Amino acid sequence: xxxxxxxxxxxxxxxxxxxxxxxxxxxxxxxxxxxxxxxxxxxxxxxxxxxxxxxxxxxxxxxxxxxxxxxxxxxxxxxxxxxxxxxxxxxxxxxx
Numbered sequence: 001x002x003x004x005x006x007x008x009x010x011x012x013x014x015x016x017x018x019x020x021x022x023x024x025x026x027x028x029x030x031x032x033x034x035x036x037x038x039x040x041x042x043x044x045x046x047x048x049x050x051x052x053x054x055x056x057x058x059x060x061x062x063x064x065x066x067x068x069x070x071x072x073x074x075x076x077x078x079x080x081x082x083x084x085x086x087x088x089x090x091x092x093x094x095x096x
Contacts, residue, residue, distance in 0.1 A: 008032050010057065030041055043085075061086060 005027035016029040038044045038057060047056035063072040
């Protein structure tokens, strides 16, 4: 559908490579260990896990057009079914 998909995580390059191979990802993962991109997109949020409060990544999806303009954002997404929802969204927006 003439779309580029990128994943971004604060994890290391080695971790990304293992994860991508294990899950046979059909897209690239970007390493953001210094959190520059995470902060630019405001996805570093306070989270509570196992009764402890810390900072973590809010799973989000951003649609950016061919001119680099942010056209839609989806916050607090759940992994299950999200890819299918995005395919539908892209087809609707671009009549692909």
